[in-house]
Amino acid sequence: MTQLKPFHHGDLKRVLFDVALARLDEHGAGGVTIRAVAKAAGVSHGAPVNHYKDRRALLTAIAKAQFDALLTEIDSRLEELGEDCEPRIEIVASAMMDFGFRYPHRYRLLWSADLIDHTDAELLSVMDRIYDRLCTEFSKAVPGRKFDKDTYAVALWSMVHGYVDMRLSGMFEPLNDSISGAPRGEAIIDMFKGFLA
Amino acid sequence: MTQLKPFHHGDLKRVLFDVALARLDEHGAGGVTIRAVAKAAGVSHGAPVNHYKDRRALLTAIAKAQFDALLTEIDSRLEELGEDCEPRIEIVASAMMDFGFRYPHRYRLLWSADLIDHTDAELLSVMDRIYDRLCTEFSKAVPGRKFDKDTYAVALWSMVHGYVDMRLSGMFEPLNDSISGAPRGEAIIDMFKGFLA
DNA sequence: GCTCTATATAGACACTGTCAATATAATGTC
């Protein structure tokens, strides 16, 4: 029998994660404090340490889950598209962009070196897999070019990341006008694609 | 006569700025606390409020100064080069990149929406002037192209910013191997230039 | 001399992360 308020929560790790993610979306990473999360989860401020050793570990876990979700989304879109070579690079790029504009605080967290641990092995692993998707598409799309596929992949990912990051800082144009920040975002991806054609 | 420790510091605003900048370079933005800066400046923790109304204002002032310095550097390099059209875009891009790799914490601060005020009029003004430099070069370099100069400017700035930002997160390759992060950075700029040729 | 303003101090408040000591629940072992 589960009591109304058992001493052992049972699923606290998951609840802490969910609460932290909700607070991230609503208040930004600054709103994800150990004490606020614990309070929202209905436990004392000392409870979370049993599941996340410190705030950094909690935020890193959230970041990792976001990269996982992004990779899943990319693979899902790629699979849906089949092996038509040409538009596949756009798919990877626009999936990243869509994610950034849909979840600005989550996206910002992914690149906050002061908040998460960018040397975490699992985090690096999923980032590498995303990077591999880009490289794979480029090695198919531009076989005999001046620069190697890594340069193309780095350039495109950099461009997409830089665009999202600067837009989230209010640069170029306000975010409100379109949820996906599409017009200019699509334009620069088109431009990049055009360069390869 | 200046006493050894006069009540009125006389130049506290400047000292606070300098101390804060030094702490930023050494410890990152997290090390720039009002109390630590006040202590290093030899005043009480309540003194800074007379010169910077809160921590955000202090960090925003520092950010503004960095953009000013970057613009000055860009203009200096452009002037040195003369009106040869072709390599001027590279100059703007590499000046940004050099700044980012030389002063990682300063660069990171420029895009920390939670730490500085990106609606500050003076800040926006100097950012606009940097953006204008890019646009000017593109309007000279690519007169009759498929995309307007803003798209090129946004794309290049995004690419450069994204590359620096991700490298500062440890992405792609370690920062240690070269202070300027040059090889891949030069490659992606070359690639962009090549697209326009 | 005086007043007014700018500037600095000191203390308080409500937060924060993290650690240590303690208490309780759950699990494994006999």
Next chain:
DNA sequence: GACATTATATTGACAGTGTCTATATAGAGC
């Protein structure tokens, strides 16, 4: 069953933080 061990949660403390208040002093204007 009883007992020891481990996992989990509570509570309190500590050193920080930004920011607000009340207070004190310096300097400038008259």
